[in-house]
Amino acid sequence: MSDLAIRPASPVGDLLVMVRRATRLTMRNGDALISSLALPIMLMLLFVYLFGGAINTGTEYVTYVVPGVITLCASFGASLTAPIVTNDMTNGIVDRFRSMDVRGTAVLGGHVFASAGRNLVATTLVLGVGFLIGFRPSASLLDWLAVAGILLVAIVALSWAAAAVGLLAKTPEAANGFTFFVMFLPYPSSAFVPVETMPSWIHGFADNQPFTPLIEALRGLLLDKPVGNSPWIALAWYGGILAVAVLATGRLFKRRTA
Template sequence: MSDAPGALTHAAVLSGRSLRVSRRNIDAVITSMMLPIMLMLIFVYFFGGAIDTGADHGPYVMYVVPGVLLLCAGFGSATTAVAVSEDMKGGIIDRFRSLDVGGTPVLAGHVVASTVRNLVSTTLVFGVAVLIGFRPAATGAGWLAVAAVLLAYILALSWISAAIGLLARTPEAAGGFTFFMSFLPYPSSAFVPIDSMPGWLRGFADHQPITPAIESLRGLLLNQPVGNAPWVALAWAAGILLVAVGLSGMLFRLRTR
């Protein structure tokens, strides 16, 4: 227990370091913010008129925004993998270890910085969505549930990105691996109803972790029934988080032996 305050202090200091590094890599930050906005505009204005999502959702922008919010979290967390890989390659980890800084505070610093960046980019995406016609009808409790689901997935995706950064041998490889994580919203209910997909894809889309999160956000934001979707979404996020934290700790020990 006596080591806990030191670990928390190290994590706080390293979170500030990661945020300062983000300011120097402003092009990567802007890209992770702008890509979801561009995709949202493309789907709403290029494809939205041709996609039928049913009468319950109204205009296509009302349907697509929750999926874009999860897509934004995926793009934003990808920079975490690259940042962790750069630290491992650059030798700074040896300096941290000489100062008696453990692996958990180092990775937690990256995750906290990723969470802050993701919250900023999510707010920006949501603001643009309102400008182009998205009109949420969530209750006070609904907004709290939306925040909980989003934060849970941002933390889970950031930790799994940190593990990818430890697994990859180069920053370029780390960026490539995170493509698969950023791809998950596409075979889900993010952009089209699952019922419109071919049968072989529908099974995967129904049972992957992003779908219940998107269904939760959509229902909560539009004040529609969500059933147990938020609990399923939070269970998926908790499971991913537990696996990612354990895996990243193991990989850090292997990489720094």
């Protein structure tokens, strides 16, 4: 008997069922799973071994680039929530859930929590590959916990934003456009090169977009260097994104299911 055959008795039960369902969908979608794991690793190897020798960051390039690749991995994986949500909205399964009195927050929350779990696994894999090619963090236990907390907030916020895009899009193909947008944003940031090496006209954007403070916070914490106010700026960015995304998904879900 499937998880959905018996209605859970509480909103928490609904959410747990939807998390299990979303996790199973992820495991069945081999192409998306492989892409979310392989792409960041391929980019890291590409930058370290092909471009790293020509980029001066004041330290070993692998040490500089791994925090940026972790962020790219997390953001790319979170963006995959968009086409998954769109597919749910267009294949009739949501109507079945509503007939069973399953709340929209449980359906969307299931996708978000599954995304968080998927991305934490992918991030761990990227870190493991980073260790193999020479990344040597000097973070304390508290630093590692701070890294995990900040990264989790960012993943959840981006996953909720992706869910909102998934509710707006009419087809999974259209929702995939969010993936390209999220993949682009880490490039004009401090992910792969210092911002000061970029043309001056792009400094304002690179310094004041959500990925730069996140990357600088992760880099400082992992390498036991001063982080300044980067963690708080990152939390403010992603806390704001999360709040807007949660409100937006609530309204968009009601509109799509009215």
